[in-house]
Amino acid sequence: MLLKSAAGRGTLAATVLASGMAILDGTVVNVALPHLGKDLHAGLDGLQWTVNGYALTLAAFVLLGGALGDRYGRRQVFLIGVVWFTLASVLCGVSVSIGMLIAARILQGIGAALLVPGSLAIIQSVFDPDERGKAIGAWSGLGGIAIAAGPFVGGWLIDTLGWRWVFYINVPLAVLTVVLTLVYTPETRSPEARARFDVPGALLTAVCLGSTTYALIEGNLPAGLLGIVAGVAFLYVERRSTAPMLPLHLFRSREFSVINGVTLFVYAAVYGVAFFLPVFLQVSAGYSALAAGLSLLPFTLVLLFFSSRAGALGHRLGPRIPLTVGPVISAAGCLLLIGAGESYWLRVLPGVLVLGVGMTTLVAPLTAGVLAAAPDRFAGVASGINNAVSRAAGLLSVAALPALAGLSVGSYTNAVAFASGYRIAMAFCAGLMVCGGLTAGVLLRSGPSKAAA
Incomplete structure (x- = not known):
């Protein structure tokens, strides 16, 4: 075609x-x-x-x-x-x-x-x-x-x-x-394509993520224990399955494991910002839904127009430098967003732009790096695993951050209370970004990836 x-x-x-x-x-x-x-x-x-x-x-x-x-x-x-x-x-x-x-x-x-x-x-x-x-x-x-x-x-x-x-x-x-x-x-x-599917693996994944999420949101200890048990059972099933949803041997690659670890930290922070910022702008800063929705538009535009150039640079340098520098820049953006307020141009846009620059620096090299770290015949699986890691990171972040920020069930209707929790949450997001950058800087090897070679 x-x-x-x-x-x-x-x-x-x-x-x-x-x-x-x-x-x-x-x-x-x-x-x-x-x-x-x-x-x-x-x-x-x-x-x-x-x-x-x-x-x-x-x-x-x-x-x-x-x-x-x-x-x-x-x-x-x-x-x-x-x-x-x-x-x-x-x-x-x-x-x-x-x-x-x-x-x-x-x-x-x-x-x-x-x-x-x-x-x-x-x-x-x-x-x-x-x-x-x-x-x-x-x-x-x-x-x-x-x-x-x-x-x-x-x-x-x-x-x-x-x-x-x-x-x-x-x-x-x-x-x-x-x-x-x-x-x-x-x-x-x-x-x-195999006739057999890893249905037990998919169900155990749902139980693990669902129970863990419930435990984090509702503070339910038995649910947390169930999530841990389901996670251990999932690894056991995947190890013994003839058609595993998650081929564990891919994680023998140091680069593959580390980049997925960076993904976990970075996307936990990004989803945290995406959850808290629009609500804060409407509840605490008096924005309309349209204005709050448009607040992250510069972030998207920076990614859209400059990701290809960042990808080309990452192709030459390898993943270590972009995945170290990008999260640190993104952390600075999260810290700037702590001071978000009524003035969009002075108190919201700078943080959004810096966050966009940081994510643009790392997104394409991260995707290319995780694919380069896996054998070619597992390219689709490797991409799917990285996608699932990023989504799971967002899931756990949205579940855990409100409690870590000290927000109660009714806090989002109280402008002052939510503003206080929002600032704590942004600080946690900055910390997650720094953890992602440190993980890449310390554990990844220097030089071009296998794809570049």
């Missing part, structure tokens, strides 16, 4: 729309938290579960979703994921209680776990080899534009139509995605 053909353009549009929906619902919902919390009479723990319910099932099942597509057909599983995600979005929009919303968000995450890996796998499998690079580049660029537009669209919908439209907007996008996929996208499968 050629990118310039009608089928190529239609397939690319379908994959961009679908992945854009999943990404937006993982970020724009943060802007809606104060509004939906007030409407559904939710406490801070309810807001945490609104974010983490989605992240939990997406992180737990994204690797399984990719394997199902390889085995049963990438287009088929992709379409199931889009329809599932959309129906769950409608359930989110009609929710009459915070419990119903959380349950619908959990279902949304399962749909996202089916469509997210399928979107890129379809591009990889249907386009001619000479066209794949262009198609992936276009997919990345158009996806970046969708992410950049998300805060504006989400904030506008919340201010004009209400928070429920953050979910309803997925319906027309999904209808267009389904039509384009059915008309233009051929079915593909992997002849090497």
